[in-house]
Amino acid sequence: MTPSGRIxxxxxxxxxxxxxxxxxxxxxxxxxxxxxxxxxxxxxxxFVDEAMAAGVDHAFAGDDRYIVGGGxxxxxxxxxxxxxxxxAGGDGPSAxxxxxxxTGSPLAxxxxxxxxxxLDAVTGAYPLDVDGDRxxxxxxxxxxxxxxxxxxxxxxxxxxxxxxxxxGAGWTVAFSATWETSAARLPxxxxxxxxxxxxxxxxxxxxxDDRLLRPASDGTSYAAPIxxxxxxxxxxxxxxxxxxxxxxxxxxSNDRHYYREDGEEQLWRIEPGVAPxxxxxxxxxxxxxxxxxxxxxxxxxxxxxPEYYLTSQGDNKLQTLADGAATPDYKDIALERGVTAHRPYxxxxxxxxxxxxxxxxxxxxxxxxxxxVTKGNVEQQLDxxxxxxxxxxxxxxxxxxxxxxxxxxxxxxxxxxxxxxxDLNRDGLPDIVQVVRRANVRLWRNLGSGEGSTTGPMGHWxxxxxxxxxxxxxxxxxxxxxxxxxxxxERERTVGGGHxxxxxxxxxxxxxxxxxxxxxxxxxxxxVGPWLPADADRIVTVRRGASAVESAAS
Numbered sequence: 157m158t159p160s161g162r163i164x165x166x167x168x169x170x171x172x173x174x175x176x177x178x179x180x181x182x183x184x185x186x187x188x189x190x191x192x193x194x195x196x197x198x199x200x201x202x203f204v205d206e207a208m209a210a211g212v213d214h215a216f217a218g219d220d221r222y223i224v225g226g227g228x229x230x231x232x233x234x235x236x237x238x239x240x241x242x243x244a245g246g247d248g249p250s251a252x253x254x255x256x257x258x259t260g261s262p263l264a265x266x267x268x269x270x271x272x273x274x275l276d277a278v279t280g281a282y283p284l285d286v287d288g289d290r291x292x293x294x295x296x297x298x299x300x301x302x303x304x305x306x307x308x309x310x311x312x313x314x315x316x317x318x319x320x321x322x323x324g325a326g327w328t329v330a331f332s333a334t335w336e337t338s339a340a341r342l343p344x345x346x347x348x349x350x351x352x353x354x355x356x357x358x359x360x361x362x363x364x365d366d367r368l369l370r371p372a373s374d375g376t377s378y379a380a381p382i383x384x385x386x387x388x389x390x391x392x393x394x395x396x397x398x399x400x401x402x403x404x405x406x407x408x409s410n411d412r413h414y415y416r417e418d419g420e421e422q423l424w425r426i427e428p429g430v431a432p433x434x435x436x437x438x439x440x441x442x443x444x445x446x447x448x449x450x451x452x453x454x455x456x457x458x459x460x461x462p463e464y465y466l467t468s469q470g471d472n473k474l475q476t477l478a479d480g481a482a483t484p485d486y487k488d489i490a491l492e493r494g495v496t497a498h499r500p501y502x503x504x505x506x507x508x509x510x511x512x513x514x515x516x517x518x519x520x521x522x523x524x525x526x527x528x529v530t531k532g533n534v535e536q537q538l539d540x541x542x543x544x545x546x547x548x549x550x551x552x553x554x555x556x557x558x559x560x561x562x563x564x565x566x567x568x569x570x571x572x573x574x575x576x577x578x579d580l581n582r583d584g585l586p587d588i589v590q591v592v593r594r595a596n597v598r599l600w601r602n603l604g605s606g607e608g609s610t611t612g613p614m615g616h617w618x619x620x621x622x623x624x625x626x627x628x629x630x631x632x633x634x635x636x637x638x639x640x641x642x643x644x645x646e647r648e649r650t651v652g653g654g655h656x657x658x659x660x661x662x663x664x665x666x667x668x669x670x671x672x673x674x675x676x677x678x679x680x681x682x683x684v685g686p687w688l689p690a691d692a693d694r695i696v697t698v699r700r701g702a703s704a705v706e707s708a709a710s
Contacts, residue, residue: 203566222279224350224534229658231292280655326364327353334651335628342375343632382431403425456525470509501559501561510533512531513574520605520615521614523670530572575657576588616670617666620696689705
């Protein structure tokens with residue numbers, strides 16, 4: 157069945173008119189015209205930086221060997237329901253911070269770094285339960301040998317090379333993972349390298365090949381890496397089911413500064429048991445050449461397929477399928493949606509911006525996804541803005557976005573890199589973690605509505621976690637659909653993308669004025685679960701085969 161067939165047209169009564177595919181990524185189920193029926197968007201919430209007060213003192217440091225990278229892994233390493241943080245340090249040690257916040261209160265963290273986690277030369281990290289033991293592991297990207305930190309529980313980790321993940325002296329800044337089949341005991345891993353380095357760690361003048369790691373025939377370790385060649389100095393990659401076929405292909409974003417004549421953005425077709433191959437013009441793939449730095453995905457058009465936001469220097473891109481999913485033919489809709497974000501809205505407003513980490517999240521819980529984008533000059537590129545604040549683009553009912561960074565209070569001119577947008581204190585308001593080059597990390601706590609507000613969410617919310625009895629127990633590759641208050645939103649659970657930063661937390665859905673919702677999961681193997689009722693303002697777990705959601709303890 158096609159995605160449009162899977163998207164339910166909800167009919168609550170004969171008087172209700174259901175409008176599907178109205179082009180805003182959420183589907184109206186209330187009566188009235190399209191314009192009158194959609195709830196209004198909420199204004200940006202207010203944020204306050206609490207990093208130092210919360211006990212987090214950490215910077216991504218280093219010379220020009222660390223101009224890219226600077227990531228954070230956001231995940232729960234002690235099973236208390238609060239996201240913990242693993243922060244890249246560049247030429248200094250990385251750090252693990254355990255979340256000690258209480259619900260709705262100011263943020264609080266404690267330094268839980270141990271020798272195993274205090275690695276040097278770290279550019280970024282992604283959380284993933286690689287071995288399926290229900291302890292989240294960390295794939296740590298480095299300038300040098302990658303490290304798999306096996307989770308032991310209670311925020312303890314141990315380096316483990318038994319799976320054969322590391323590859324030597326690369327400059328790795330990109331990662332993604334998927335399970336190619338439901339029976340696979342290990343995920344397939346993609347690792348993206350930037351410049352090729354020689355034995356002394358110096359640049360050879362070439363781009364290093366990206367790598368695909370597939371499970372070996374015994375299923376308990378990895379076979380030799382498969383070179384994804386040609387590669388063009390990759391800075392982000394993402395496994396995603398772009399055509400809703402059940403197959404997760406690998407999208408790769410590259411830095412055009414190092415392109416040869418044939419350099420461009422890439423999409424690799426990944427099929428079980430088949431060698432990966434690049435999509436070509438014959439397949440419908442269109443050439444796109446940008447200074448690619450980060451990838452975020454979200455269904456914004458309401459057709460059931462994800463759009464892809466690609467960060468760059470100058471204007472950023474928002475790609476949507478040009479004519480359905482028969483071919484990977486994409487067109488850019490960034491300008492019409494208001495998300496080019498090509499110049500700063502404050503600071504050096506006449507110069508081009510430099511964008512890094514993108515993330516879609518509904519920060520004001522009104523039911524419309526918003527878009528956060530970190531900004532910061534590479535170093536001292538005078539043709540690009542030095543004072544270049546990160547964007548907080550607020551989603552509107554018509555599918556466009558408007559800048560809300562100043563109103564939200566997040567304007568600062570340090571060089572931001574990786575980030576996370578996640579609810580750090582379980583109040584339903586997504587907070588922002590922002591890694592900064594040569595300056596302390598920012599922890600922007602979301603205060604809700606009004607200047608200096610501590611009054612709680614601007615709308616109701618629901619956070620959905622997933623669980624299935626499989627090695628891929630977190631159900632990476634699943635799609636979660638939530639309908640509430642006449643709106644419906646669908647999100648893909650992925651590991652990868654962003655800029656050197658990954659998160660594994662419950663998927664957050666804003667609900668506006670609605671106090672109840674229904675949730676449905678399309679599991680990674682394509683099985684579609686039933687609609688399950690859920691009350692607002694809580695974290696729930698959908699367990700595969702269950703007839704009801706399970707609410708997390710408060």
